[in-house]
Amino acid sequence: MNRAAIKQKLAAIGAGSVSETEYARKGFALDVQVAPEQLVAAVSALDAEGFFIEAVTGVDWLGEQAALRKEAEAKAAAEAKAKAEAAAAAGEEAPPAEPVAEQGELPEDALEAVYDFNHYESLCRVTIRTRVPRSKPEVPTITQIYPGANWHERETHDFFGITFVGHPYLEPLLLPEDADYHPLLKDFRP
Amino acid sequence: MSAFAESEAKETFVLNLGPQHPATHGVLRVKLTMDGEYIAEAEPVLGYIHRMHEKMGENRTWAQFLPNTGRMDYLHALAYNHGYVSVVERAAGIEVPERAEYLRVITAELNRVSSHLLWFGAFILDLGGFSPLLYAFDDREQILDLLESVTGSRLTYCYFRFGGVYNDIDDNFVPGTRAFIKRLRERMPMYHNLVTKNIILMKRLQEIGPISAEMCRKYGATGPVCRGSGINFDVRKHEPYSIYPEFDFDVPVYDQCDSMARYMVRMDEIEQSLRIIEQALDKLPDGPVMADKVPKILKPAKGDYYHAVETARGSFGVRVVSDGSNTPYRLKLRSPTFSNLSLFGEACQGMLLPDALALMGSLDLVIPEIDR
Numbered sequence: 001m002n003r004a005a006i007k008q009k010l011a012a013i014g015a016g017s018v019s020e021t022e023y024a025r026k027g028f029a030l031d032v033q034v035a036p037e038q039l040v041a042a043v044s045a046l047d048a049e050g051f052f053i054e055a056v057t058g059v060d061w062l063g064e065q066a067a068l069r070k071e072a073e074a075k076a077a078a079e080a081k082a083k084a085e086a087a088a089a090a091g092e093e094a095p096p097a098e099p100v101a102e103q104g105e106l107p108e109d110a111l112e113a114v115y116d117f118n119h120y121e122s123l124c125r126v127t128i129r130t131r132v133p134r135s136k137p138e139v140p141t142i143t144q145i146y147p148g149a150n151w152h153e154r155e156t157h158d159f160f161g162i163t164f165v166g167h168p169y170l171e172p173l174l175l176p177e178d179a180d181y182h183p184l185l186k187d188f189r190p
Numbered sequence: 191m192s193a194f195a196e197s198e199a200k201e202t203f204v205l206n207l208g209p210q211h212p213a214t215h216g217v218l219r220v221k222l223t224m225d226g227e228y229i230a231e232a233e234p235v236l237g238y239i240h241r242m243h244e245k246m247g248e249n250r251t252w253a254q255f256l257p258n259t260g261r262m263d264y265l266h267a268l269a270y271n272h273g274y275v276s277v278v279e280r281a282a283g284i285e286v287p288e289r290a291e292y293l294r295v296i297t298a299e300l301n302r303v304s305s306h307l308l309w310f311g312a313f314i315l316d317l318g319g320f321s322p323l324l325y326a327f328d329d330r331e332q333i334l335d336l337l338e339s340v341t342g343s344r345l346t347y348c349y350f351r352f353g354g355v356y357n358d359i360d361d362n363f364v365p366g367t368r369a370f371i372k373r374l375r376e377r378m379p380m381y382h383n384l385v386t387k388n389i390i391l392m393k394r395l396q397e398i399g400p401i402s403a404e405m406c407r408k409y410g411a412t413g414p415v416c417r418g419s420g421i422n423f424d425v426r427k428h429e430p431y432s433i434y435p436e437f438d439f440d441v442p443v444y445d446q447c448d449s450m451a452r453y454m455v456r457m458d459e460i461e462q463s464l465r466i467i468e469q470a471l472d473k474l475p476d477g478p479v480m481a482d483k484v485p486k487i488l489k490p491a492k493g494d495y496y497h498a499v500e501t502a503r504g505s506f507g508v509r510v511v512s513d514g515s516n517t518p519y520r521l522k523l524r525s526p527t528f529s530n531l532s533l534f535g536e537a538c539q540g541m542l543l544p545d546a547l548a549l550m551g552s553l554d555l556v557i558p559e560i561d562r
Contacts, residue, residue: 027280027496053410055524059511116496116507116524120407120416120423125496148409151532159244174237174561183245184520 003029003124006049013041028116028125036130036139039115043142046117046126054116054125056152058160062134062186065106111137113162132162141167159184202230205543209238215312216557220534220550227542232535240561247521252278252488253352255521260346262525263559265305268298268341269501271350276431277497277508278352281490289477290354291433296470297337297349299463300367303374304333305502306456306463309554313453314385316551317394322385329377332370339363352488353481364471371464378461386457395450399549401537402447409533412526413504414459415553418452420445425500436473437466449552456554487516494520503527503554525559 003020007030010018016033023029034042110131117126132139141164142149153164154173161182164170172179182188202225209219217238223231243262247255259274260267272294279286311326334344340359341349349356385391406416416423424441426434442458444451490512498507504526511520530553538546 025280025495026493027277027498050407052407054505054507054529055410055509055522057509057522059520114509114522116509118505120421120428123429125429125498127496146408146410147536148529148532151528172237174240176237183242184248 006030006046006124006126009045009049010042013038013045023123028127030124030126032126032128034128034130036132039128039130040140040142040145042128043115043117043145046128047145049119050121051117051119051124051126053146053148053152054118056116056149056156057114058156058162058184059112059114060134060160060184060186061110061112061131063109065109069106108133108135110134111160111162113139113156115142137162138165139163140165143167158182161185201225209235215555218531218555218557218560222543222546224543229538229541229543229546232538232546234531234534236561238561239558241558243562244521244523247518249517251516252490252518255518256351257346257348260348261558262523262562263501263503263506263527263556264345265308265556266298266301266502267345267347268294268301268349269499270506271347272298272432273497273499273501273506273508275350275352276499277495277510278488278490280497281493281495281510281512282352282488283491284353284484285481286354287478287481288433288475290479290481292470292474293340293355293359293479294350295432295434295437296367296467296474297340297347297355299467299470300333300337301347302502303460303463304330304337306460307333309456309502310381310385313551313554314391316547317391319385319388319391322381325377325381325384329374332373336363336366336370339366351480351484353484354479358479364474367467367471371468374460374464378457381457386453392450394545394548395448395453395552396446397448397450398545399449399537399541399552400447401533405533405536409536410529411504411533412529413501413554414452414455415504415530417441417443417455418552419447423505425498425505429498431497431499434466437469439463439465449548452552452554489514489516498524501526503556503559504530523562525562527553527555528560531555531560 007018010032016035018030018032021028021031032042111134112129112131115128130139139162141153151173153167154170156162157164157170158172158175159182202223205222205224207220207222209217219235221233221235222229243258246258259270263270307326307330311323314322338344340357340363341347401419403419403421406419406421412423420443422441422443427441439462442455444454492512492514494509494511496507496509498505506526507524509522510518513519534550538549
């Protein structure tokens with residue numbers, strides 16, 4: 001089975017980004033980023049190619065946006081400082097400081113659902129990711145394509161509170177049946 | 191249809207199998223809806239020994255998580271050690287000395303044999319045969335003694351470290367292992383004469399519990415379960431890790447799809463593991479067992495990494511997300527029996543209860559690994 005063909009197929013359904021990764025360094029061959037609406041189409045494409053489902057899980061990116069902004073600010077400050085120093089070295093008057101760009105409210109942090117697929121015959125592990133806002137984490141279910149996703153999605157719902165829309169039985173699997181908390185969220189306090 | 195037949199069809203009852211039942215090998219509960227002696231519906235209920243290893247991973251340093259890995263699949267703990275150290279070594283770019291890799295493979299394969307021996311005994315016990323368990327435990331005991339001398343523990347091993355192994359072997363290990371290989375090779379024909387060729391066992395396993403290759407794919411089954419359904423998939427061959435490519439061994443595949451096929455796969459795998467150990471002992475190089483200059487405080491580069499290994503029950507994968515700090519940002523543990531058990535509900539529909547137990551035994555369940 002051809003990696004390039006899979007890549008093309010996934011790009012055809014409008015996946016956000018499909019990148020080949022270095023297998024020896026990362027442990028997977030294709031890294032695919034899709035919007036939640038494209039997820040079912042992307043998974044169907046893999047199903048048609050004979051992939052099997054390895055796992056579904058999540059990652060909580062709480063604080064990512066703040067960290068990104070801090071990084072950008074630090075970079076801007078360093079650049080301005082370098083400019084001023086260069087000007088001083090040339091004996092020129094320092095240019096007026098650029099007005100600090102008005103920063104709006106931080107964009108919302110995301111929860112990421114991660115799907116791992118693998119192939120029995122050829123070495124091609126595909127990772128599909130989709131991001132949803134933390135306040136409304138809703139992802140369509142893929143249980144109609146892979147019945148094995150049923151338990152994986154229930155587990156991910158337990159741990160992260162991601163709602164898999166259309167799941168036939170989204171009850172706690174590993175947590176107690178009355179659990180109303182999601183322990184792998186970064187702001188979870190027991 | 192008469193009113194009588196209609197009411198008869200609806201007459202089902204719920205039967206709880208477990209969580210304290212010897213056939214479920216631990217605290218697994220299966221909620222069965224029975225139609226007489228036949229299973230109409232089966233729903234495994236999990237989580238009785240869920241310990242949230244993934245959260246524990248986020249709260250301790252990379253090295254502090256090592257002992258946890260031996261406490262998930264306690265029957266093949268060294269493979270879990272191997273999966274975790276490999277993914278961290280991949281993330282941090284640590285090279286492992288050759289001798290350490292050989293010791294990893296030798297001990298992990300010995301551990302695989304001990305796991306299969308225990309499964310063999312317990313599986314026959316499920317089917318009502320008591321004495322094979324005693325024979326299997328006798329052999330397994332030899333492995334536990336060998337591994338105890340190297341690793342310091344008998345069950346929940348924590349022997350591998352980032353960059354090598356914790357301890358070199360002693361002088362008795364190599365001759366002891368060779369003697370064990372010879373002994374087990376002499377015992378295997380007895381197992382086959384006593385058990386495999388037993389007509390009762392054949393009738394209990396042949397054509398019982400069919401799992402098709404397509405079903406394996408849809409549920410993500412790996413290990414002996416998929417190899418008993420004609421799928422030639424073994425992580426050691428499929429995406430070779432460690433030094434497995436240097437050894438000559440076969441992947442046993444049977445395509446009958448029944449419980450007998452899964453039984454035969456595991457019995458044949460014992461011999462293949464012995465072959466690997468034998469070759470590794472022949473080629474065992476001298477040298478250090480730990481890499482130099484492995485930092486005490488590990489800080490793998492930002493990014494996410496995956497590594498899979500072949501355990502006795504199938505493909506165990508670890509996905510780590512590192513934010514460049516000394517603790518994992520996210521640690522996902524993909525355990526093989528979780529996927530293998532998820533097909534049980536569909537596979538056992540319409541089966542007799544004792545046959546479903548034979549099917550369940552042939553999946554080789556280890557509950558702490560499912561619940562994590």
